[in-house]
Amino acid sequence: MNILIRELQANLKSLTIWSTGMIFLIYAGMIKYSGFAGAGESVNELFNQFPSAVKSILGLGNLDISSIAGFYAVFYLYFMLLAGLHAVMLGAEIISKEEHDKTADFLFVKPVLRSKIVTYKLTAVLFNILVLNLTTLIASLVFVDMFNTGKAIDNIIFQLMLALFIIQLIFAAMGAGIAAVTKNIKKATSLSAAILMTAFIISVAIDLYKKIDFLTYVTPFKYFPAADIVMTSSYKTSSLIISFILITFFTFITYLFMDKRDIQI
């Protein structure tokens, strides 16, 4: 329990910063939307003139961004990027920092099983990503409601946030797994962030070249496309299964490698 409290305290400042950033992003987005909503159909016409590459990178796709659901779904891409980055870096950092900051000779000589230390750390990660998710949820509900003139989209927001949480879990477990496996612990966090950015770029590339859509399963950014959720109100079963496998696999890897690891400082 002491380790959990310690980890929550240690990450409080960073969690506050990430959450504030998220709130600001949503607020700024909704202010933009209020501008779009006034312009109506002409906004869609404007964006339709953009090259498809630009539209893909902006996450526009075929969504009607003059409707609040469409606009919010576009925004969802940035939530994934931000929350994913938070999760992957937190996962990598929390596992690697004892060796990185050379505090390993303090913590790992205490009378505690290594697996227990990992459990407390992962619990702290879970708490952090949950808080960021709930912050995103509440800020979305509040700000969407503030600027929405049509019918409420609370259900869509709830569904997107649940999908976001699954994405966060995948990236957090991935970060932790990478940190547990990497020999050069100093690189764990930057390596994790690099993998996330690669996954993001792949997801954009898939939108550009339909031929490589077999890569959909490689990048978690493609597991729960916002457009699908907005239109069908459901998740793809295959995505849920892959997510479950990835989260389990990376968590298992984290325990396995941390248990066998030579702690170097």
Next chain:
Amino acid sequence: MNVIEIDHLSKYYGKARGIIDVSFTVKEGEIYGFIGPNGAGKSTTIRTLLALIYPSSGNARIFGKDCIKEGPNIRSDIGYLPSEVFYYDNMKVIDLLKYSASFYKNIDQNRIYELADIMDLDLKRKIEDLSYGNKKKVGIVQGLLHRPRLIILDEPTSGLDPLMQQKFFDLITAENEHGATILFSSHILSEVQKLCSRVAIIKEGRIMSIEDIKTLRSNNYKKFKIDMDETVSDDYFNIDGVANLYADQNSFSFLFKGDINKMIDIIHSKKINNLIVEEPALEEIFMHYYEKEA
């Protein structure tokens, strides 16, 4: 009873040598020295005992239990002071010590204040604002606050000023009198000589010898450096007990073991410019020590 039993322990980092075939035992209530030059494998041995790293072969037992398999269990009775101390920078000293205490059962919180008082440690400061010596003090307090039965010290005196070193030695001696067993790693022979009953000497990953401290003391070498004011022959100082004699014009350096008065007489009979008598570095002792054995 043996508190530490190390049995043919080897550790390789990939192909790089850590330690090779290290064996020694430390008895209950003993202050055991572990000496060798930097990079000899002292820390590797200690870190294996603490299950921070895993042995490539061989095994080690503490309190009769396997130090890897029963690591967490054993470690509740071990206090460890690492050679380089690093703690969570943004914590206050008192918070770190309380955090450390929270890992052990039946902790007497007053012990923190008692130890901090002895070591003259300010509990209210942040870790990141502490000097290296002060961090070392935090390390000492955190290593001793749970009254461990085994205290493992890896280069404990580096960074401490002489006054603090003395207080620290007093503290360790007191713990030992209360029944704690101590493994004391150092590259400074004189501090090991002061405290320990036996020493294991490690070099390039292998235990070279295990000595009673009395034997080492009888091999008590002094290092002499002399600048002569008048010319003498190169083997002027080559009397019984002199080793590693180097002569460069009128400057001489050598190790001497034996009756110091004999040497003083020889020096006294000539005019000299400068005279330095010091403890030889461990390396120098080693060199002579093993030349003799070979």
